[in-house]
Amino acid sequence: MTIVFGVFLLTLMLITAFAIVRTPNLFVAVMLTGIFSLLLASNFFLLDAADVALTEAAIGAGISTVLFLGALALTAERETAPSSNRFIALVVVSVTILAVVYATFDKPRFADPAAPVHQHIAPWYLETTRDAIDIPNVVTAVLGSFRGYDTLGEVFVVYTAGIGVLFLLGKNTGRRRDKPDDAARGLRHYLIPRMVGRMLIPFILLFGFYVQFHGEYGPGGGFQAGAIVAAAIILYALLEGENRALKVLPRGLLTGLIAGGALLYGAVGVVGILLGGNFLDYSVLSSDPVLGQQLGILLIEAGVGITVTGVLLSIFHAFAARGRF
Amino acid sequence: MLETLLDVLSWLLLSVGGLFVFVGGLGALRMPDLYTRMHAASVTDSIAPILIIGGIMLQAGLSLASIKLAAILLFLLLTGPTASNALASAALLAGKNPDQARPLDEESTQ
Numbered sequence: 001m002t003i004v005f006g007v008f009l010l011t012l013m014l015i016t017a018f019a020i021v022r023t024p025n026l027f028v029a030v031m032l033t034g035i036f037s038l039l040l041a042s043n044f045f046l047l048d049a050a051d052v053a054l055t056e057a058a059i060g061a062g063i064s065t066v067l068f069l070g071a072l073a074l075t076a077e078r079e080t081a082p083s084s085n086r087f088i089a090l091v092v093v094s095v096t097i098l099a100v101v102y103a104t105f106d107k108p109r110f111a112d113p114a115a116p117v118h119q120h121i122a123p124w125y126l127e128t129t130r131d132a133i134d135i136p137n138v139v140t141a142v143l144g145s146f147r148g149y150d151t152l153g154e155v156f157v158v159y160t161a162g163i164g165v166l167f168l169l170g171k172n173t174g175r176r177r178d179k180p181d182d183a184a185r186g187l188r189h190y191l192i193p194r195m196v197g198r199m200l201i202p203f204i205l206l207f208g209f210y211v212q213f214h215g216e217y218g219p220g221g222g223f224q225a226g227a228i229v230a231a232a233i234i235l236y237a238l239l240e241g242e243n244r245a246l247k248v249l250p251r252g253l254l255t256g257l258i259a260g261g262a263l264l265y266g267a268v269g270v271v272g273i274l275l276g277g278n279f280l281d282y283s284v285l286s287s288d289p290v291l292g293q294q295l296g297i298l299l300i301e302a303g304v305g306i307t308v309t310g311v312l313l314s315i316f317h318a319f320a321a322r323g324r325f
Numbered sequence: 326m327l328e329t330l331l332d333v334l335s336w337l338l339l340s341v342g343g344l345f346v347f348v349g350g351l352g353a354l355r356m357p358d359l360y361t362r363m364h365a366a367s368v369t370d371s372i373a374p375i376l377i378i379g380g381i382m383l384q385a386g387l388s389l390a391s392i393k394l395a396a397i398l399l400f401l402l403l404t405g406p407t408a409s410n411a412l413a414s415a416a417l418l419a420g421k422n423p424d425q426a427r428p429l430d431e432e433s434t435q
Contacts, residue, residue, distance in 0.1 A: 190414060196407040200400075 002046060003110065009043045024079045030068040037061040050219035051139045054211070058227035063312055066234055070319030132283075133293040135216040143221065144297035148280035151300065152265055154223075155307050159262045162311030166255075169318040197239040204232035212305050216294065222301040226308025233309075234316050242320050254314045261307030268299045335383035342376030349373065359416055360423045363409055370405025374398055 016036045020029050037060030044053035108115035129141040143151050212225030237245035269280040277284035282296025345368050352365020378398040385391045417423075 190411065193407055193411045196403055200403065203400075 006043060006046055009039050009046065013039045013043070025077065026072055026075075026079055027069075027077050029079075030065060030072060033068065034061050034065040037064065051137075051143075051221065051224075054219050054224045055227070058224050058231070062231050063227050063234070066231075067312075067315060067319065070316065074319070074322055132290065133297070134290050135294060135297070137216055137218060139219075140215050140221055140297060140301070144300055145282060145293055148269070148282075148300065151304065152269070152280065155262050155265055155304055158311050159258060159307055162258050162307075162314055165315050166318055169315075169322060194239045197235055201232050201236055204235070205229060208232060212301065213298070215301055216297060222304025222306075223308055225301075226305040227312060229305070230309045230312035230316070233313055237316070237320070242317065246317065249313060251314070251317065254310050254317070257306050257310030258314060261303045261305070261310060263303075264306065265300045265303035268296055268303070272296075331383050335380045338376045338380035338383065342373050342380060345369065345373040345376065359421055360413065363413060367406070367409050370401065370409065374401045374405070 013036060016032050016039065020032045020036065023029050023032070037056055041053045041057040041061060044050075044056055108117075112118075125142055125146060126138055128146075129135065129138045133141045133145055135141055208225050208228035208231075211220035211228055212222065215221035215225070233245055233249065236248070268282070268285075272281045272284055273279055275284040280296075280300075282293045283289035284292060285295050286292035349366050349369035352368075353362050356362040356365050375398065378394050378401075382391045382394050385394060
């Protein structure tokens with residue numbers, strides 16, 4: 001049954017992908033990418049990858065769509081006619097597709113228990129998590145502790161991407177804004193969305209913090225929580241006006257959050273060294289190694305969440321300052 | 326006996342809810358202009374979630390899952406109609422007059 005649903009969702013994704021390529025209207029393409037991400041998230045969930053599904057739904061379907069719309073506000077709504085040679089593009093794409101299809105022949109069959117990924121290191125993760133970290137969600141243990149270096153790298157990728165976008169778009173405000181009032185007012189004149197949004201924003205924030213701090217017990221963690229918290233504040237900015245959102249979280253504070261989260265993550269690693277352990281070895285953080293591991297994961301997840309929130313909100317404000325939403 | 330009854334009721338809710346989603350999708354495809362399409366599609370975010378999540382809640386029984394489902398239903402019931410309202414008022418502001426609405430096909434050929 002899983003296979004039937006999986007093939008159905010993948011077929012829908014293929015159709016959506018073709019529609020994205022075919023449509024000349026960029027607004028339609030943005031909406032379709034949102035649908036594509038939601039289908040992908042459903043597919044991940046079908047494969048029991050709840051953590052990844054949550055990330056894809058929050059970032060792919062949620063925040064990216066808003067950021068794409070922000071980018072669209074700076075350009076035209078329709079695609080310009082392609083001027084370059086499309087034949088070469090077709091050849092390149094075809095060759096790539098053939099290479100990828102050829103590569104899949106070497107992959108193990110779907111849900112094969114003898115697949116290398118289930119034999120190599122996964123059993124060790126499952127057993128060691130129970131003894132050394134003692135949290136139910138093994139994904140969080142792998143992400144936060146066993147592969148802490150990788151996650152640190154990911155945080156710095158997010159950090160670098162945020163800085164890059166801020167450099168490209170610039171942080172200065174109101175330079176190219178046509179009507180300054182628009183961004184100041186937001187959607188204040190639309191009573192119903194504003195009232196419902198006002199009612200929902202506290203609960204969205206609460207859910208964000210639940211995802212952040214419940215990540216050791218259920219699906220979730222810093223990346224997802226950061227996206228959800230950022231979504232709540234973007235909603236506030238859309239409803240009440242960008243300026244009021246900036247009053248709550250000013251630009252300087254957001255830049256501080258970007259650096260502070262990454263710094264917190266790195267600092268946890270350095271404190272590990274100072275206490276006599278290895279970099280990002282949390283066992284030395286407390287007299288009880290298991291408790292130390294849990295504390296370390298909690299701290300680095302907080303760092304991840306802070307950086308992701310800061311980057312997403314900074315990018316949103318950078319777009320909003322240049323165009324009109 | 327009670328369990329069979331709950332099962333039957335749950336499947337009834339699920340199938341009727343599914344039927345409403347289908348009707349909503351069909352209406353969104355076949356109706357002539359934006360407002361009638363939205364009217365048809367709005368059943369998928371009002372009655373359909375009530376029926377479908379009600380059906381799943383009957384399957385879940387009295388548990389934490391049911392409470393979570395109820396929270397999701399409340400969220401959907403608040404956001405769905407709000408989104409429809411925002412879409413309709415945006416269309417009205419963009420100059421689409423419901424009184425003189427023309428079929429979408431004609432507009433796109435202009």
